[in-house]
Amino acid sequence: MSTNCPTSFDQTMLSGYIDDELTQGEEQRVRLHLEDCESCRQMYLELTTIRETAMSTRFENPHDEQWDESPRGGISLFTRGLGWTMAVIWLASVAAFGLWHAATGPESLVEKLLIFGGITAAALLFVSVLIDRIRVSRTDRYREVKK
Amino acid sequence: MAANHPPTAVALSAIQAQTVLAAQAGDAEAREVLARSCQRAAFHFALHLTGHRDDALELSQDAMLRFFGSLGRFDASRPVRPWLLRIVRNLARDRSRRMRIRRVEPLDSDDGGPIVEPVDSSPTPEQMAHRSEMQRRLWSAVLELKPRHREVIALRDYLDLSYDEISEILRVPRGTVMSRLHRARSALRAALQPALRKEVGA
Numbered sequence: 001m002s003t004n005c006p007t008s009f010d011q012t013m014l015s016g017y018i019d020d021e022l023t024q025g026e027e028q029r030v031r032l033h034l035e036d037c038e039s040c041r042q043m044y045l046e047l048t049t050i051r052e053t054a055m056s057t058r059f060e061n062p063h064d065e066q067w068d069e070s071p072r073g074g075i076s077l078f079t080r081g082l083g084w085t086m087a088v089i090w091l092a093s094v095a096a097f098g099l100w101h102a103a104t105g106p107e108s109l110v111e112k113l114l115i116f117g118g119i120t121a122a123a124l125l126f127v128s129v130l131i132d133r134i135r136v137s138r139t140d141r142y143r144e145v146k147k
Numbered sequence: 148m149a150a151n152h153p154p155t156a157v158a159l160s161a162i163q164a165q166t167v168l169a170a171q172a173g174d175a176e177a178r179e180v181l182a183r184s185c186q187r188a189a190f191h192f193a194l195h196l197t198g199h200r201d202d203a204l205e206l207s208q209d210a211m212l213r214f215f216g217s218l219g220r221f222d223a224s225r226p227v228r229p230w231l232l233r234i235v236r237n238l239a240r241d242r243s244r245r246m247r248i249r250r251v252e253p254l255d256s257d258d259g260g261p262i263v264e265p266v267d268s269s270p271t272p273e274q275m276a277h278r279s280e281m282q283r284r285l286w287s288a289v290l291e292l293k294p295r296h297r298e299v300i301a302l303r304d305y306l307d308l309s310y311d312e313i314s315e316i317l318r319v320p321r322g323t324v325m326s327r328l329h330r331a332r333s334a335l336r337a338a339l340q341p342a343l344r345k346e347v348g349a
Contacts (some may be wrong), residue, residue: 015329020308045347054304057282
């Protein structure tokens, strides 16, 4: 398999050429290069064969009645959402109770530091995930697409 | 000069926009037309992402539900397919994060026969068998690709989407689509040697 083009030609362009996605100038440059370069010509032919083989492949489609069956969703999505909400409320309650207990209770300094450290670490992780989610949602052109 | 030309892309997108508007208004027939025109693409893309027929059907059904659930907010002037395939991709990624998608397995239909079928009209049974074997090998190689290479091959070489549409779905620049596609095809090329070299008669 000869893959190494002796020139500085960017072989990525071959895929654009096969897909007819290059500008007129780029297309001409590729065409001229293919006339002279045997290794790129070989690569072009093989990549074209891959595309043609893929394009000629057909898959067995689901029957119409299979499409009409209800997928898992509805109830499981609802219970998952409810579960997450309850878990967040529970975690927030436990954290608040832990903080209050550590602040007012008779625990040693080391115990208080462990409690504060654990809760602070969990809060920081939560905030970092939240910031990432907000950043992604602001730049996502498809943000209205459900996930 | 009144030849019967096939509908242009502009005309097709106008028809689709009308269908979307009718579906948004609650027209059941328009919803049915929209579903029928899109669900196969959703299924095929899901098949590439999951490697499992049952998982693909469930994923694409779920995507169709979400697609129609958010149809009211959809801008009818935009193409439908990238939108739907984006939902499929989001769902697949979400599930793979949670459960680490199962290792892909060879696809067989329920009766044990091959799911990959040649559709070209090769004149001899030998040529048909040969083409079918190449398709099967290619499919196995595609399932071994990295997920981001597999999805770009699925979108371009199996679903025939343009670079612009793929760019919208994957949220990457057009140039990245081309380079990623080239890396994916190069990986397939390496995986299919020496059969591929023999195929092109080198």
